[in-house]
Amino acid sequence: MFEIITPLFLSLIVGGTFIGIIFGAIPGMTATMAVAVCLPLTYSLGLENGLALLLGLYVGGISGGLVPAILLGIPGTPSSITTTFDGYPLAQKGEGEKALRIGIVASFVGGLVSLFVLWLFAPTLADFAIKFSYVEKFLIIFFALTVMAALSSDMLIGIFSGVLGIFIALIGTYDISSGGNGKMRLIPPGTEYWLETGFSLLPVLIGLFGLAAILEQAELGVPRGFNKDEVKVGGKSTFSFSVFRGQIVNLVRSSGIGTFVGILPGVGGSAASILAYSNAKTFSRHPETFGKGEPAGIIASESGNNGLTGGALVPLLSLGIPGDSTTALLIGAFTLQGIQVGPLFIGNNPDTWNAMIFAMLIANIAMFVMMYVAIRYFALVVTIPKHILFPVILMMCVIGAYTINYGIMFDVWTLLIFGIGGWLFVKLRLEVAPFIIGFILGPSAEVYFVKSLESFGTLSIFFTKSWIAMVLWVLIIGSILGSVVLSRRAKGQPDGV
Secondary structure (H helix, E strand, O other): OOOOOOHHHHHHHHHHHHHHHHHHHOOOOOHHHHHHHHHHHHHHHOHHHHHHHHHHHHHHHHHHOHHHHHHOOOOOOHHHOOHHHHHHHHHHOOOHHHHHHHHHHHHHHHHHHHHHHHHHHHHHHHHHHOOOOHHHHHHHHHHHHHHHHHOOOOHHHHHHHHHHHHHHHOOEEOOHHHOOOOOEEOOOOOOHHHHOOOOOHHHHHHHHHHHHHHHHHHHOOOOOOOOHHHHOOOOOOOOOHHHHOOOHHHHHHHHHHHHHHHHOOOOOHHHHHHHHHHHHHHHOOOHHHOOOOOHHHHHHHHHHHHHHHHHOHHHHHHHOOOOOHHHHHHHHHHHHOOOOOOOOHHHHOHHHHHHHHHHHHHHHHHHHHHHHHHHHHHHHHHHOOHHHHHHHHHHHHHHHHHHHOOOOHHHHHHHHHHHHHHHHHHHHOOOHHHHHHHHHHHHHHHHHHHHHHHHHOOOOHHHHOOHHHHHHHHHHHHHHHHHHHHHHHHOOOOOOO
16 A cells, blocks of 8 residues: 555545646636546556545545636536525625635545545445446446436436447447457448447547537637636625534535435436535524525535535446546546456455545645645636647647557547537536436446346346345336326426326
């Protein structure tokens, strides 16, 4: 373990956190985009050092979103939407620095709580998951896909997006090792040469989360940028830790909510912060103050969205199922190093597991120190012109896609195809997170389904294999029924029909 902790390892964590904060602090840039752009760099760094960089980007990117949310009323990342509700009104009162420091402390606590849950539960869940046969593994993926659909903005759209991801993932040769016949399938005539092995995962990820974000922002036009007067941090009041007096329950509850939401596949930070914020308002003695500059609202939002960071890694490292779009990108880092995440990962790679826990801890500490001490300077990041940022990021996306598989030009076309596809997803109201999780899990679901039939020869085995399978079916049915109820409520329809 200790031989992994080198000056380079620590530098990558701190440097990744710093870059992540900058990405998060620029409206339109996200933690996911930061990880997507820097993902190709991890190939030459090795697994532990690569993960150090990516985890630093993850923690920093989620935390950095509070800067424009508070100072400009513009969420830096989707997970900081609710931070604008009380952070911006507080900044308008001349208390911008106070609001920023409240958010920074809450982010730090949320990150530590989620890290503790990750350290405590991921190995236990992985040890339990080792007992899963092909049947249980297929059902757990099926359950993940139903949860993803239930928590999408629209159930049917979420289901369609996930199934579309699975469909596209199955393009290519039907591998004999997966129970197939070695023939190519779902390939348009004339594209056999390029699609024989299907679409490469990493260019798909970079396209969906890097290029698509640039296209979406560019469509809005390149804004003039914000001047320094518009992002002035100083104010008439100073921050004191006494503001957290009486907020410990809110802080821990919101961190726990964010962690729990992170464990659910494909939900995302915006849901975590919204749930934490709504709970804080519900249990507050003065709910009427929320939305008017209430510190408790900032505490709930920021501890909730940072609680996501550790929680989303729990299903990734214990079951091989990404908790959100950013942890889906982390699968790319493991893929580059030829390592498969899942129930056996922690037991077979204890040094890597310990390195990840240590990296998350250092990243949260680095985030807190850098932002708390230098928040006035980070606030000026929002003044960087987009016409300078976009070409640099676009160049990094293209170079990354081209070099990932040692210079295959079709990977650049894959980047372009899925970049445009990700941009069109917004127009068509499709969900990117269910799509990419379906894309990642689809091939595994196919393998487990085919292997189950090969082993037992009957579909009834999916219902009678073990008590674990029965419990999973109960969860699957509950998830589907819950999604129907939520969908009808969202449309204003009665629950019963």
